[in-house]
Amino acid sequence: MALENGAWDYLEKPPAYDDVKLTLKRALQFRDNKMVSPTREGFKSDFIIGRSPVLKKCLDLVAKSARTDGNLFISGETGTGKDLIANAVHLNSERSGAPFIAVDCTNLPDTLVENLLFGHAKGAFTGAVDKNEGLIKQADKGTLFLDEIGDLSTAAQKSILRVLQTKTFRPLGMNKELSCDFRLISATNRDLQAMVKQRTFRKDLFYRLVTHHIHLPPLRERPDDIVLLADYYMEKICAQFGIRPKAMSDDFIDTLMVYDWKGNIRELISVLHAAVASGLNEPRLNPHHLPVALRIFSRKKTWEEQRPLERGIENGLGTDETGFPSLKDFRHLNESQYLDALVRLSGGHIEKACSMAGVSRSGLYHLLEKHNKKLNP
Template identity: 40%
Template sequence: MARILIIDDDESVRNSLTRCFAGRGHEILLAASLSAGMELAMTGVDIIYLDLGLPDGDGKKAIDDLSAIAPFPEIIVITGMGNNYGAQETMASGAWDYITKPASPHIVKASLQSALNYRKDRIANLKIKSAFDECGIIGDSPSMKRAKRLISRAAESEASVLILGETGVGKELVAQAIHANSCRRAGPFVVVDCSNLSESLVESLLYGHAKGAFTGAHTDHKGLVARANGGTLFLDEVGELPPSLQKSFLRVLQEHRFRAVGAAQEQTSDFRLVAATNRDLESMTHSGNFRSDLLFRLRTVEVALPPLRDRDSDVTLLADHFVARYCERYGQPPKRISPQLGKVLEGYTWPGNVRELGNVMEAAVIEAGDDPAIYPKHLPRNVRMSCLDTPDRGLAGDRGERTAPDAPPGQPPAGRDPSPEAAGVRAVPTYEEYKSLRDTAYFTQLMAACDHDIARASQTSGLSVPSIYRHLGLAGIPTRSKAKR
């Protein structure tokens, strides 16, 4: 018997699904809102039928939150929004199935049965595993919990892994975690930075060369592919791999055989490949800049890392970690993060992601000196000023309020409700409102600059095509086809 949760604001839909599952021995839980559904999900459920258009929240945004609640239920999206609204985003977020209303009982029952069969097999095949070494990966947000589960699964296999994510999200750290938790952990972890490969020397660097192969080759040289024998070969920024090398590397990846420059005999190397990129390789294959057959070999397992701006609860957690690290490095006493600083950090969009946050907190620790706490004044100027981009945001108080210059001491600025409740509500937007405004402004400008061309927008922003579509959908910004109608 399974516990099935139905989250839908339409009573007729809830009743229809309940009748559909009647007589099968399942326990049915009903919720008419997202908040009520979250509460019921916390009690432990196996399957969730989730509507996307809910009165108190966006169902697409809730998928990560719901799927991260133990015992990690399967999410089946059921929606009346036409044209497969949100299908790409919901399936990319890990939803089990996507059903469009009205759906026949046969389709609903088949989807439920397939999800239950999967859960049964998964539970039956559970093994006692050693603790997963996160290798310094920090984050408890729903999106990071989901990413960690994918990383753990990837580590258990020998398949090629492609790690996707914006610059600075920690792709190399994830590659190290995959290696450290794999059966190859005792072998070497060899990093190849494809963005720094010179086309004239790339074959020698990867495959090595024999003595006398070219001027200056005074001895035999072992390449990185050979050095990775028995371990993991990590291709960082694989989207920058020169086109002239993609064909030969595809053969190496398929056969694990290669020939050093100037050598007569081929060599073999038993390596496991992990690659990473911030580029949209799918779009690059369409434009002819990346081989599609190489992409298919790279992404047997795909791990997408969320940007820091989508990891709300992790920002302060990471900031604390960096503060502790740099206080120890520079011999300073431990410092705490002030409430004012926390608000600024959570309101900033972090275009450089975790790497930028680390650099910012290092600068703040140095600037704070012997101060026991870090305040916004200790941050680099660009981050401090970012919170002034939105009206009624400031750095002085816990609420981020600023007092008009002509306001009498101890009194609110003219025209404002003096009550604390009104001041808190009117002076500062909610974090979700603030983030939405910033995201909407960015993607409006991006699409205008790119003439609503999704591929160009992806190349310009460094975001993947699915990520572009997700942000456009949330902001209500039309794609090229809709804009030109």
């Protein structure tokens, strides 16, 4: 659990002195090497929007993967931007000057998969009046991106596995095999390990895919990026409509922040499209411009979050004698609502507010500025 959450290492109690010394030495060496060679120096990623810690950690892995040539596997929920990450790896790799060939595996029928991937010779079958270069050959010296690889049929998996093992393939109707040098990037929103156990995905292919693994966090785990993404796509959407960029009210943003975004960034873009269309002739977007289902969900969630805040006060949680819950206890709640209650119950006194929330003076001022609030009740 510690390693999965980013720990460098762990020690069993009681730790031996030599073990502690060796672990610290290795950690310091790693830190020194990291400071000498910045992970993302010169890394091109302007098209990836976000500054949240989880995304920055992910981009560090992307930068490291771009400097290698091993097969890369990208996992994540639908709409998290797996195709953008694949593009970023290619653009920052030594293969950036060669083609980037993207293949949607959901559109590879068994009857056409070999023809689409390997191509065919002239006269290979009825209607093959010309030679066709398959997608594999088109990716020569570049990158082959197999998107939604979890949707590949068993037959297609076998064909892909052989190409990865030998880096050769035979177009339909040809007597000789051709070689191809490409870097493979694959992605899926499915659990391939579970599919391997269920024998719906080949184990040998799975281990070929995952030389490097990057897991993209869902949008609900990076709420700080929602405003940045909304600003970025609002400008693009308004340009598509041929209108000036629209302002978004605080209530509009708050509603977006509360929503769970099961469809992630792709769903956010769709919702912003709907909001712009709804408020086409208005300069500012408000919550009533959002889809009704989203507004209902956000209101219900806000109400449910207020209840534990009230129960926390009643049950005496927190660091202050008033029993107000600390920010650490309720970090998962809407910060804006928490600050409103904190300001009101502290009477606007900075020392009392800091004591109640369990944060430093500078930390509280930072939060107040972030949500455009003042300490005065």
